[in-house]
Amino acid sequence: xxxxxxxxxxxxxxxxxxxxxxxxxxxxxxxxxxxxxxxxxxxxxxxxxxxxxxxxxxxxxxxxxxxxxxxxxxxxxxxxxxxxxxxxxxxxxxxxxxxxxxxxxxxxxxxxxxxxxxxxxxxxxxxxxxxxxxxxxxxxxxxxxxxxxxxxxxxxxxxxxxxxxxxxxxxxxxxxxxxxxxxxxxxxxxxxxxxxxxxxxxxxxxxxxxxxxxxxxxxxxxxxxxxxxxxxxxxxxxxxxxxxxxxxxxxxxxxxxxxxxxxxxxxxxxxxxxxxxxxxxxxxxxxxxxxxxxxxxxxxxxxxxxxxxxxxxxxxxxxxxxxxxxxxxxxxxxxxxxxxxxxxxxxxxxxxxxxxxxxxxxxxxxxxxxxxxxxxxxxxxxxxxxxxxxxxxxxxxxxxxxxxxxxxxxxxxxxxxxxxxxxxxxxxxxxxxxxxxxxxxxxxxxxxxxxxxxxxxxxxxxxxxxxxxxxxxxxxxxxxxxxxxxxxxxxxxxxxxxxxxxxxxxxxxxxxxxxxxxxxxxxxxxxxxxxxxxxxxxxxxxxxxxxxxxxxxxxxxxxxxxxxxxxxxxxxx
Amino acid sequence: xxxxxxxxxxxxxxxxxxxxxxxxxxxxxxxxxxxxxxxxxxxxxxxxxxxxxxxxxxxxxxxxxxxxxxxxxxxxxxxxxxxxxxxxxxxxxxxxxxxxxxxxxxxxxxxxxxxxxxxxxxxxxxxxxxxxxxxxxxxxxxxxxxxxxxxxxxxxxxxxxxxxxxxxxxxxxxxxxxxxxxxxxxxxxxxxxxxxxxxxxxxxxxxxxxxxxxxxxxxxxxxxxxxxxxxxxxxxxxxxxxxxxxxxxxxxxxxxxxxxxxxxxxxxxxxxxxxxxxxxxxxxxxxx
Ligand SMILES: Cc1ncc(C[n+]2csc(CCOP(=O)(O)OP(=O)(O)O)c2C)c(N)n1
Ligand code: SF4
Ligand SMILES: [Mg+2]
Numbered sequence: 001x002x003x004x005x006x007x008x009x010x011x012x013x014x015x016x017x018x019x020x021x022x023x024x025x026x027x028x029x030x031x032x033x034x035x036x037x038x039x040x041x042x043x044x045x046x047x048x049x050x051x052x053x054x055x056x057x058x059x060x061x062x063x064x065x066x067x068x069x070x071x072x073x074x075x076x077x078x079x080x081x082x083x084x085x086x087x088x089x090x091x092x093x094x095x096x097x098x099x100x101x102x103x104x105x106x107x108x109x110x111x112x113x114x115x116x117x118x119x120x121x122x123x124x125x126x127x128x129x130x131x132x133x134x135x136x137x138x139x140x141x142x143x144x145x146x147x148x149x150x151x152x153x154x155x156x157x158x159x160x161x162x163x164x165x166x167x168x169x170x171x172x173x174x175x176x177x178x179x180x181x182x183x184x185x186x187x188x189x190x191x192x193x194x195x196x197x198x199x200x201x202x203x204x205x206x207x208x209x210x211x212x213x214x215x216x217x218x219x220x221x222x223x224x225x226x227x228x229x230x231x232x233x234x235x236x237x238x239x240x241x242x243x244x245x246x247x248x249x250x251x252x253x254x255x256x257x258x259x260x261x262x263x264x265x266x267x268x269x270x271x272x273x274x275x276x277x278x279x280x281x282x283x284x285x286x287x288x289x290x291x292x293x294x295x296x297x298x299x300x301x302x303x304x305x306x307x308x309x310x311x312x313x314x315x316x317x318x319x320x321x322x323x324x325x326x327x328x329x330x331x332x333x334x335x336x337x338x339x340x341x342x343x344x345x346x347x348x349x350x351x352x353x354x355x356x357x358x359x360x361x362x363x364x365x366x367x368x369x370x371x372x373x374x375x376x377x378x379x380x381x382x383x384x385x386x387x388x389x390x391x392x393x394x395x396x397x398x399x400x401x402x403x404x405x406x407x408x409x410x411x412x413x414x415x416x417x418x419x420x421x422x423x424x425x426x427x428x429x430x431x432x433x434x435x436x437x438x439x440x441x442x443x444x445x446x447x448x449x450x451x452x453x454x455x456x457x458x459x460x461x462x463x464x465x466x467x468x469x470x471x472x473x474x475x476x477x478x479x480x481x482x483x484x485x486x487x488x489x490x491x492x493x494x495x496x497x498x499x500x501x502x503x504x505x506x507x508x509x510x511x512x513x514x515x516x517x518x519x520x521x522x523x524x525x526x527x528x529x530x531x532x533x534x535x536x537x538x539x540x541x542x543x544x545x546x547x548x549x550x551x552x553x554x555x556x557x558x559x560x561x562x563x564x565x566x567x568x569x570x571x572x573x
Numbered sequence: 574x575x576x577x578x579x580x581x582x583x584x585x586x587x588x589x590x591x592x593x594x595x596x597x598x599x600x601x602x603x604x605x606x607x608x609x610x611x612x613x614x615x616x617x618x619x620x621x622x623x624x625x626x627x628x629x630x631x632x633x634x635x636x637x638x639x640x641x642x643x644x645x646x647x648x649x650x651x652x653x654x655x656x657x658x659x660x661x662x663x664x665x666x667x668x669x670x671x672x673x674x675x676x677x678x679x680x681x682x683x684x685x686x687x688x689x690x691x692x693x694x695x696x697x698x699x700x701x702x703x704x705x706x707x708x709x710x711x712x713x714x715x716x717x718x719x720x721x722x723x724x725x726x727x728x729x730x731x732x733x734x735x736x737x738x739x740x741x742x743x744x745x746x747x748x749x750x751x752x753x754x755x756x757x758x759x760x761x762x763x764x765x766x767x768x769x770x771x772x773x774x775x776x777x778x779x780x781x782x783x784x785x786x787x788x789x790x791x792x793x794x795x796x797x798x799x800x801x802x803x804x805x806x807x808x809x810x811x812x813x814x815x816x817x818x819x820x821x822x823x824x825x826x827x828x829x830x831x832x833x834x835x836x837x838x839x840x841x842x843x844x845x846x847x848x849x850x851x852x853x854x855x856x857x858x859x860x861x
Contacts, residue, residue, distance in 0.1 A: 031861055197859040207859075211852050216657050238849030242656045242840055247682040251649040254642065258619070258653020261640055262661065266653070284643050371861055377852060392614075392636075408638040408654070408661050413614045415629055415639030425639070426581045426630045433580070 006059035007141050007184045008067035011133075012084045013076025015044040015052045018130040022074070023054035024369045025130060026137065028198050029151035030058040031371035033143075034191025038336070038370035040066035040545070043223075043308040051079060058141070060190050064335055064472025066364075068547045071183050072140055074133055075100060076116070085109060093140055093183050095133065112136075112180060119172045125165035135173025142182040145174050195374040201339040201365035204372070205295060206231035208343025209267055211375070212382050214293075216259035216266040217243040218252045220274055223307045224366045225297040228269040240264075249274035253281030253294065260290040261416050263385070263407040265347060269295035272305060272314055275321065282356050283322025286441060288416040289397070289405075291350035291357075291385065293343070298362040300543045309543030310363035312468050313519035315527070318358040319497055325438055329353065329448055330497040332360040334471030337372040339365060341380065342494050345451075348383040353444040354405060360496070362518075364545050365469040388412040395423035397437065402444060451495025453503040460489035461511040462559060462570050465535075467496060467524050469545070474516050476548035477555060486559070487570050496524070499531070507533045511566040514538060514558060516551055583627050590774030590783075593748030594695050595628050598664065600755035602637060605662055605762055613637050617654050621647040621667030621676065623702045625695035625774070628666045645676030648683050651690045659689070659837040662762055669696040673709040673731055684738040686836040687766040693758055694769060695748070696731065697776035705779035717779075732817045732827060735769050736810070741830040742768030743813070745823045747786050747798055748775070753824070760826065766835045773798070773822050786822060801825035 011022040020041060027037035037058045044050025057067035069089040075081035078100045085094055090108045098118075102111040114136055120129040131152070138145040148170050156162040199207075206228050209217075217236050219229040229245065236243035242259075246252040252268040259266040270278065275296045285292055298314045300306025318330045329349050333342035343359060350357040388394055388404040394412030396403060406412030415425035420437060422428045464481075466474035471492060478490055491513070493503055507513050507528065513535040515525040522537025529535050538554050540546055559570045585591050602616045609615075616637035620626035622644035629639040642650045647665040655663045667676065672694050683690070699717065700706040706719035710731065714723045735743045742764040744757040754772060761768035775782040788796030801823050806812050813828035834842075 196861040197856065198861045199859040203859065207852070207856055210855055216653070218653070234847075235850065235855060237844055237847035239844065241844075241849075244656070244840075246649075248678065250646065251652070251679065251682070254646040254649040255653030255656070257642070258640065258650040258655075259657035260653075261638075261650075262617070262654045262657035264657045266657075280643050281646070288640075288642075374856065374860070377856070406638075408617050408658060409612075409615050411614065413636045413638045415641055417639075417641045418643050419641060422580050425641075427583060427627070427641070428580045429582060430580060 005061065005186070006057065006063065006067070007071045007186060008055060008057045008069065009072045009074065009137060009141075010053055010055040010070045010084060010087070011074045011076070012051075012053035012080035014049045015046065016048055018127075019052050019054055019076065022130050022133060023056040025151070026134060027056040027058065027369055029134070029148050030056070030143065031196070031198050032151055033147045034189030035060060035186065036062045036371055038063055038066070038368055040364065041367045051083070053080065053084065058186065060187065065476050065548060066473075066545060068549045072137065091183075095136060112177065114173070114176055119176065120169055122172060123165040123168040125162065125169070128166050128169035131166045131169035132173035132176075135170035136177040138170070139174050139177040139180060140183045142185045145170050192373070196371050197374050198369065198371050199336060200227070200367060200369045201333070201336045201361060202227040202297065202367070203231060204336050204339035205269070205343045205359070205361060206235070208340040209293070209347065210235065211340075211377055211380060212344045212347035213265050213384070214267050214347070215241050215264040216256065217268065218246040218255045219268045219270065220246045220249050220252055222271045222274050224299055224363045225269040225271050225274075225295065227366070228295060228297070249277040250281065253278040254284075256292050257281060257285050257288070257290050260285070260292045261288075261408070263387070265291070265351070267293040267295065269297060271297050271299045271307075272301040273303065275314060275317065279321045279323070282328065283324060283326060284418040285356035286322065286326045286328065287418050289354045289441070290416060291354050293346045293350055293357050293359055295343075295359045295361060297366045298360065306543045308363070310469065310545060311519060311541065311543060312362060312470065312517050313523065313541075314360065315467075315496070315519070315523040318360050319527070321358070327442065327445065327497060329355065329357045329445065330360055331357065331494050332468040332496050333365065333494050334466070334468055334492065336365060336368055336370040338494055340375050344380055344382065348381075349448050351383050351385045353447050354402060355441075355444060360468060362469045396425055397421060397440065398423040399440075402447065445498045448498050449501050451493055451498070451500040453491065453493035453495070453500045455489070455491055455503070455506060457489035458506060460487050461566060462487070462562075463489040463491045463507065463510050463513045464516070464555065465491040465507070465513050466516050467492075470516055470518060473546040473548045473551060477516075477546070477552040480548065480552045481555060496527075504531060504533070510534060511569070512536060512559075512562055514555055516546060516555075518545070581630055583630065585624060585627075585631070586778045588777040588783075589624065590697060590748035590776065591625055591628060591695055593751045594625075594666070594693065594754065594772055594774050595631055596751040597748070597754035597758055598628070598666070598693060599632060599634065600751065601758035601762060602662070602664075604755070604759050611662075615660070616662045616664065619647045619651040619654065619663065619665045621645065621665070621671030623668035623671050623700070624776070625666060625668035625701070626671065645671050645674070646679070647671065648676060648679040648690070648692065652683065652688055655688060655690050656837060656840060663690045664758075664762065665690060665692045667692070667694060668701065669694065669698060669710045669731075670700045670708045673729060673734075677709070680735070680740070681738045683767050684735070684740045687741055687833050689766055689835040689837055691758065691761040691764070691768045691770065694731070694771045695774035696771060697774055697780055698728070698782070699776050699780040701776045701779060730817070731771055735771070736813060736817065736828055740769050740828075741766040741833055742826070743828040744768070744770045744826045746770065747773040747822060747824065749783070749787060757826065764829065765831065765838075766833055798822040798824055801827065
């Protein structure tokens with residue numbers, strides 16, 4: 001798909017060579033002038049150096065996935081050139097550093113040598129190598145260099161010297177490639193009429209929490225969730241608010257529960273290893289009925305796993321992070337924009353059902369920078385806790401469902417108890433009480449059946465249903481197959497537990513629900529099967545996101561291999 | 574709370590030291606409420622898991638708020654309560670296994686932060702609730718349910734540990750005289766920082782140390798408990814260390830450092846210094 005109204009540029013090299021910021025800068029500049037753009041980033045596992053690459057996809061219409069084939073590769077060293085050139089499409093361009101000798105037997109690619117560092121030095125700002133690249137790229141993608149200049153002027157506003165040097169770097173890069181034919185003509189952007197943000201998934205989660213009224217945050221540093229901690233420590237200030245670094249995830253979750261008990265909207269964020277440590281605490285929150293939001297920004301697992309790669313392998317543990325009979329509410333955003341709304345929804349659910357809610361994000365979303373429509377705060381309602389205002393002697397856990405929460409200092413003193421308890425909160429072992437309280441805790445999930453969902457071509461007997469951050473790539477695969485005329489439908493929701501009942505009803509009517517997901521076991525498909533949906537997973541566990549083209553092929557094969565009636569129906573149209 | 578609910582089926586064994594600690598805590602909270610003219614609801618008791626933690630369900634009379642969490646985590650739960658609502662009086666109650674075993678990782682950080690919470694530790698040198706296993710303070714060589722050939726480790730000295738970690742109020746006592754203990758707990762509540770009142774609270778079923786603590790002249794047993802002399806200066810670290818090194822069970826305030834700011838005072842300071850932006854402004858930082 002790349003090449004016409006869109007372009008994919010990959011930057012590969014070592015950490016510290018500006019690789020990480022290059023794609024973001026390019027995407028930011030492009031969306032600043034009205035294109036749609038998003039980035040994809042992998043990180044080196046070491047602090048300084050180490051192979052890494054990032055990618056920017058720029059398009060005239062909205063995009064949700066990193067993009068399959070690379071139009072332009074910028075290789076900062078020989079290893080990057082060797083590793084990544086296979087991903088460059090035929091006719092694509094590779095910009096290389098003079099230290100790299102291009103393979104003479106590679107006629108499919110146009111290799112152009114650019115002395116990034118040398119040109120940067122001429123500007124007096126040796127760190128401007130990135131801008132040399134951008135100048136060259138502006139030529140190759142036929143995007144006026146003026147766009148990048150405007151970006152630089154805003155980015156370094158007030159620092160004239162830096163602006164000047166970077167402008168010069170852009171000109172030098174452009175001049176160096178002046179004779180080269182463009183790889184693509186993006187054409188004029190078609191700027192959206194609505195207001196936009198350029199933001200990463202993690203920041204969208206943080207802002208969602210701020211809008212929802214988070215008041216208390218504790219978290220322990222862990223990739224890829226750390227930016228949420230940093231954001232909260234910086235911004236969750238002011239009267240009645242508190243954010244601080246915890247000494248472990250055990251401390252994070254238990255302090256969050258303490259704050260919730262004391263009346264605050266509370267949150268913590270972590271990734272797999274920390275989430276596992278939180279298990280017992282999350283169970284306590286479920287048992288004692290304390291609202292809070294736990295963000296798990298998934299990475300590859302188990303154990304330390306793949307700290308800087310993506311995976312969707314914590315779904316089962318998100319549903320059941322603790323021992324014992326529990327099923328936690330889980331919301332998994334699928335786009336950067338959804339990261340904002342999912343977080344608001346998670347707080348609303350938590351307060352409404354007085355229960356921990358798991359927000360399941362993932363590495364690709366967390367680090368994806370993208371232009372999104374600016375959330376309309378006024379149109380995004382926030383729910384607050386129902387607090388008890390009556391007299392003392394309150395039976396906090398008496399009703400079958402929700403009952404107002406007493407707050408320390410106020411009437412209705414009770415004991416929030418992790419042991420099975422009676423109406424007052426005191427420990428009990430009576431069978432009738434365990435029955436009552438278990439049903440009460442599960443019964444509250446009914447209050448959360450208001451999740452929205454997407455449904456297209458409802459009548460089709462085969463549906464494609466991704467979850468979480470695979471949404472974008474899967475959607476592209478779906479669109480490809482629909483263009484071929486395949487009779488398939490589309491379902492999607494970020495509300496994974498409880499599933500919206502109407503959606504479940506729809507899924508139950510399907511012959512086959514295909515769930516592409518980034519884990520070995522096909523976790524969501526297995527959950528759907530436990531709900532009697534005929535679900536089959538298409539799995540991938542490389543630490544990388546799906547490629548739409550490959551996925552479309554796997555869907556074709558799966559449908560072809562499906563029982564005859566199903567397959568025939570699908571290719572009928 | 575037992576008066577409220579006949580269902581509650583746990584009781585301490587006859588003579589258990591925890592009875593005295595409960596009484597002392599009731600006195601201390603009562604005194605707190607009287608002094609500050611606050612309702613009982615302003616007190617939050619965060620309990621560990623053990624016979625000791627069950628205290629939160631056994632308080633009599635006017636009820637405070639309670640939080641009976643999970644084993645070893647009374648301190649971080651209290652951290653959340655206190656930093657959310659610094660105006661509340663937050664007390665933790667836990668056993669030696671809960672506080673010094675599974676939960677020991679939480680003492681250092683709260684000491685470093687000088688969290689304004691009062692921790693009342695009921696040390697019986699045994700895991701009572703799980704029926705008699707060795708705890709961190711069980712003597713070396715002791716034969717218990719879980720150390721059939723004798724405990725191999727040396728016991729830790731909690732008081733020395735607290736002092737080393739930088740706890741700013743350290744008191745030691747036993748559960749024999751609730752009125753005296755109540756004074757130490759009240760003093761700990763008043764202390765603007767992290768206070769630990771370490772109480773020898775004998776387990777009459779698995780490790781009855783009452784006689785050893787109080788002594789028995791007839792049997793020629795000298796008491797291990799001894800009263801800290803009046804001329805002890807608790808603000809002097811060296812003197813505090815000397816008290817601890819004398820061994821036995823000192824009764825009274827060992828150490829008190831009132832010079833360090835508490836964690837909530839630090840948080841207040843951040844609130845003063847950091848500029849607080851509304852959501853619209855935060856959002857605008859990402860405007861295209
Ligand atoms: C994570 C976890 N591990 C183990 C237990 C079992 N357990 C309950 S109480 C206890 C020990 C209690 O000893 P201590 O804290 O000294 O309290 P005591 O009963 O002596 O007052 C243990 C090991 C548990 N509840 N949770
Ligand atoms: S087992 Fe020991 S600590 Fe527990 S209630 Fe009985 S006497 Fe008290
Ligand atoms: Mg004990």
